[in-house]
Amino acid sequence: MRKSILLSVLFLFAFWSEGVSQEIEKLFDSEVPISMKMSFSIKEIKSKTNDSTYMDSEISVQTSSGSWETFPFEIRTRGNFRLANCYYPPMRIKLKKGEAKGTIFQGNRSLKLVLPCSKTKFADSFLGKEYLAYQLFEQVTPYTFDTRLVKVEFTNLDDKKGGAVVLLGILIEDDDEVAKRFDGEILTKKIPPSIMEDSATVRHDLFQMMIGNTDWSGLYQHNQKVMLVGEKTIIPLAYDFDMTGLVNPPYGQVNSAVGIEKITDRMFRGFCRDPALVQTIRKEFLAKESKIFQTIELNKQYFSEADAKWVNNFIKEFYDILKNDKLFQQKVLESCRKADGTYSF
Incomplete structure (x- = not known):
C-alpha cells in the first residue's frame, strides 16, 4: 500500500515537474x-x-x-x-x-x-525598421x-x-541554433549560388530587391550564411539589413561597383534562373502582398510616423514592379546576373 502511494506521489511530482518545464517561456x-x-x-x-x-x-x-x-x-x-x-x-x-x-x-x-548606431533622437527608428526587415523575411520564407x-x-x-x-x-x-531547427548545418566554405536550391534562392533574391538591399553577396557569402539541409539542399540565410533602402540610415552607402548611386535605388542582384521558376516566385510574392503590408502595420509602433509612410511607399514601389509585366521583365528577368557575376543588361 505504502509502495503504491509512494509511486503515485512520484508520478504526480514528475508530471508536475514536466508541466512546469513546459511553461518556461522560450526566447x-x-x-x-x-x-x-x-x-x-x-x-x-x-x-x-x-x-x-x-x-x-x-x-x-x-x-x-x-x-x-x-x-x-x-x-x-x-x-x-x-x-x-x-x-x-x-x-x-x-x-x-x-x-x-x-x-x-x-x-x-x-x-x-x-543596438542603434548613434545617440541621435531617431536612432531607434532605424533599428525598428531593421527589425521589420527580419519580420518581412519571415513572410517570404521559413528559412x-x-x-x-x-x-x-x-x-x-x-x-x-x-x-x-x-x-x-x-x-x-x-547560426548553429537556426541550423539545428532545420536539422541542417551551416557551411563555412564558399558555395556558388548556382548550386543553391532554386526556389529558396529566388525568394531570397527577390526579398533583397524588395527591401532595397545590395549589401550582400551570394558569391562571397557577404551578409549571407548558407545552410545544408539533408544531403545536398543548400539554402541561403540573409541577415544584417541596416544598409538597405527600407532602413535608409544616415550612414547608408553603396559600393560603386554595384551600379547605383544611393541605397534607395532598388535593383535585382540575383543570378539568372529558369524564368518560369522566377515567375512562380513572383506569384508567391503577389499572393502575400496583404501579409507584407499587415506586417508593416503591426510593427510601425517601432519607428516614426514619417518612416511608416516611407516604408509603405517604398514597398509599394516594389509591388508596382511585380504587377507590371514589362517592368518585371526589364528589372528582374533581364537584369539578373550571369554565372561569372556580370549582369545580363
Missing part, C-alpha cells in the same frame, strides 16, 4: 519586447574584445511576473562597418555554460545583439534567423555624469 516564442539592463564601458569593450575575446558582464532581464533576474554573460564586439562607425557597437553575448537551463535563454545561450526586440536600459561606465538611457535592440539567433 523567440513571443514578439513582445524584452526589458533588459546592461552596464559596461563602451571604450573597454571596443579595445579589449574581438571575434575570439570576451569580457565578463551581467545582464538583467525582466520576467513575465515583473521581477528582475540577473545572468552572468560574456560579451564582445563583432562586425566591421558598424563596429568602426557606430557609437554603440554590435555585440555577441553568451550566457555562461550551465546558466541557461530552465530560463528564457535555454536553447539560445549565444546570441547577437544589435530565417529568429529575432526578438529588446528594450535595453544601458549605462555607459565611461560617462561619469550621465545616467542610463533606454535603447531599442534586436536579439538574433545564433
